[in-house]
Amino acid sequence: MAAPLAIHLEFGGGAELLFSGVKEHHVTLPSQSEPWDVKQLLVWIQRNLLKERPELFVQGDSVRPGILVLINDADWELMGQLDYKLQDQDNVVFISTLHGG
Amino acid sequence: MPVLCNSCAEKRAVLKRPKTGHSLCKECFFWAFEEEVHQTIVAAKLFKPGESVGIAASGGKDSTVLAHVMKLLNERYKYGLELTLLSVDEGITGYRDDSLETVKRNQQQYELPLKIVSYEELYGWTMDAIVKQVGLKNNCTFCGVFRRQALDRGAIMLKVDKICTGHNADDVAETVLMNVLRGDIARLRRCTAISTASEGDGVVPRCKPLKYAYEKEIVLYAYFKKLDYFSTECIYSPNAYRGYARTFLKDLESVRPSSIMDIIHSGENLSVKEGVRMPVQGTCSRCGYISSQPLCKSCVLLEGLNRGLPKLGIGKHHRFHEKILSQQPFTEKEEKKLKSVEF
């Protein structure tokens, strides 16, 4: 049984618009039998934080192409993407590249 | 287990480069990104020492990174360029007014002069007023045509030799795709050019120093450098068809990250059959701007707005050019056709 995780989420580059314009979220993921990974985090965000138009944020079980993800300030492609196991106090940033020039 | 930087082999990598698949730490990424823009500028001979260059600045990510990097490289490599920020105020409340605030802050941060030209002063119309008349269907046509000319007019007021724009690799690749999907062979042939020569009076040469920079890297560069940029979508909905090409491109990038460069390579190496008719560029007989027709698109659109016939410049209405030039009135039937606005 994994303990609840306190993590810090940040949305930028226009992605915050899908979360009522709020950029920073301090959230606590409830304890569950399996350790939390990014894939589950996306589901959790969709259920608990996302305010509108989920298709602009998620596609399939991943983020929509064009949204960059940083875990503790590193490209998630270096961290195992959806399979990364979240740790307490992790910082996850979602930046849209799809807005404005 | 953190991934180490491929370049210095010491620090923790912070990103995976889409263009090459390498992992770099923050410092090496900054260096590589800036160096690549420099190499692009040198290889394509974009500037000459002593030139005065206007940086088209919208407050968005691309132009913010462009302004930052141009300023930095101009100092690092002693280009000897005189840089100015050049912004266009389309008159869109709640969008451009906010993004112009970002540009004004950039002006302070980079200590560069700033010139703002507005649609209202140039054309007597703001985009807000245009949308009121034409609705949301073709408004992007007005905005695009007007902006192109507005940048030139601003550049001429500033007496700059060149304008550089923040078009990145994704934008260029997307435009290649768009032109194939539209069968626009003339644009397909020229859309990958990194710079345009002066096409005549009133047209200032343009170039794209970020042509080979991925959007992903531009956004991450801005993020890690904590650059101040504005990221709200224009409130007048963007072109839906272009959205398909964008989505396709992003999907391609996720399947094979080099796709964006691969498409640009394709575009640069296309060869068009001889005998395919290409439009001949002339000048507008009213304002002197380049045009393949007797009147430039901007003058026709403006004529339409001023006469209350907004559809005049939408679609192909070349036969009306003579009438406009000789100030003949339109027939009732023509008026009716040009007036109708679909929402």
Place this chain on the structure above:
Amino acid sequence: MCQAEEEYSDELGSAHVPSVSKKCVKCKEATAAVVIRAGDVYCRACFKEYYIHKFRATLGKNRVIFPGEKVLLAVSGGPSSCSMLHQVQEGLSQSVHKKLRFLPGIVYIDEGGAVGRSVEERLRTMAELQAVFKATGFQFYIVPLEEVLDLPGSVVVSALAPPERANSTYKAEVDHFMHSNCSTRSAPQDQDHEALPEVQESATQMLQQLMLSAKTLTARQNLLNTLRQHLLVHMARTRGYSKLMLGDSRTRLAVKLLTSLSLGRGAQLAQDTGFSDSRYGDIISVRPMRDHSAKEVFYYNHLFHVTFLFIPSLDTKMTDKASVQRLTESFVTKLQEEFPSTVSTIYRTSEKLQTAGRCSSTGDQCERCLLCLCTLDTAVDDASAFQATLISEQLSQTAWPRVDRSKVAKHQGKPESTSFTAQYCSAKAGAQDCGGCCSFAKEPEPMDLRSLLCYSCQLTIRDMSSIEHLPPYILSEAQRRHRRCEMREEISEFLLDSGKDD
């Protein structure tokens, strides 16, 4: 970026199918059976005429196939190539004036070994197609893809084209042919048609190893296409055919055009998607189905009982994002549904393109891609996507600002660049002189193929874990080319003027 940077006035018609009349637009009498484009409805008979006419017209207006020429039809068993076979049969049974005047043969390449089908499945497919082919009376060949492993090196060398036959002689030859006896039935075959080819298990294993060495489905599909193409050309050459007829439909070609574009094959688009393709020199590929949309093919096959099979391939049952090819196909299909002019617009683009003419007049083999045989598109300006990528590769592996001086080449004698001293190695020099130094393969490859490949085929090889499973004919030809290049370099200092270096 703002979306409105360039304006486009042409409206892209959305799919609004007007209410269709029930009568055929052609004969205005019979009840319509087929809707081709919005508004164009044809009855059964007029549709057949229209379909057959298009096939003949495409061949006629291009004037590539001469009377009496031996033409090998590449039939994959799918709807479009089977429809093409049916068209050729139709054409041969017409009256003298409309009759097709070439000598057809059929080749089917069984790719089951590369795709992972069982021996039984493969035999079943081959038996079904054999029955179809037999019924035509044409000479036919059923060949397993495994045979590609034993091809001679000459396959990847563009042969000299036969002396060009002028367009003006076409008419004369047609007339001549009409007056002579124009029986186009092939002589009875000597080949034993009952026996299906047997494949050695070890050969299938080698083929599978090769396919698996491609790490991405994109590369695997490219590899399969390349091997198939080589085997087709080899079959045509060794059996005395001078033309290869491919069954790509208009829809297929639109997808192919966008795929090729996305794979960096801009310079090769005209050859990849045009009516005729002469990259092999002596064997010309033609695509007479390029005016037929997938929908028309489907209707025709259905209405006129053309047999075709469904044969699983590499991307069968894969997701849209499994490969570039697969993604592009689903993109075009979806866009076509919403904008019915999509396919024809893309297709029109292909008609306006031609092969980039960078080939040196000497016809030197070093100038052609080892895999796709197109003219190399890698000798490009410093300011290009290719060079920009090479620069990125170098900058991503050299620790800054500790520049490895040995790799630094000065930007020579260009007036504007003197003030902006190029600090880094000119990637061009890197690519040409030191070959592998820019490659980011972790271990040294036994042989570096990059310099022998076009931009796009380099991408394919980059996606492979190793090149050692490539068929011997490719590797030996690569070695031969490397040796020739070395030799040329060695003797170049003794020559007064090498002639072709700039």
